[in-house]
Amino acid sequence: xxxxxxxxxxxxxxxxxxxxxxxxxxxxxxxxxxxxxxxxxxxxxxxxxxxxxxxxxxxxxxxxxxxxxxxxxxxxxxxxxxxxxxxxxxxxxxxxxxxxxxxxxxxxxxxxxxxxxxxx
Numbered sequence: 001x002x003x004x005x006x007x008x009x010x011x012x013x014x015x016x017x018x019x020x021x022x023x024x025x026x027x028x029x030x031x032x033x034x035x036x037x038x039x040x041x042x043x044x045x046x047x048x049x050x051x052x053x054x055x056x057x058x059x060x061x062x063x064x065x066x067x068x069x070x071x072x073x074x075x076x077x078x079x080x081x082x083x084x085x086x087x088x089x090x091x092x093x094x095x096x097x098x099x100x101x102x103x104x105x106x107x108x109x110x111x112x113x114x115x116x117x118x119x120x
Contacts, residue, residue, distance in 0.1 A: 001086025014104050019073045022066050076105040088112050
């Protein structure tokens with residue numbers, strides 16, 4: 001996909017903004033997992049501990065998803081610099097513009113993404 005300088009700058013700006021937003025959420029989730037819940041003191045009920053553990057596990061899962069998205073964004077930024085943004089990493093076919101509008105960090109066509117997910 002051949003981009004004008006203005007289009008490339010707009011995409012880069014959008015990707016960097018999205019990256020900063022996700023990184024902020026990621027850091028918040030990590031802080032929640034790391035921070036001990038001192039407000040409840042030593043007389044914490046077992047059910048409360050179970051809820052806290054569940055919330056921490058959920059935050060870790062979210063953090064993992066956010067970390068993966070950041071890697072996708074970084075790859076899209078690399079592709080933008082290389083001049084290969086909008087080209088599927090797997091098939092080397094163009095990624096439809098509508099897909100890139102919805103997921104600007106997409107590095108694969110829908111078909112390639114589905115094939116990859118089947119293998120997991």
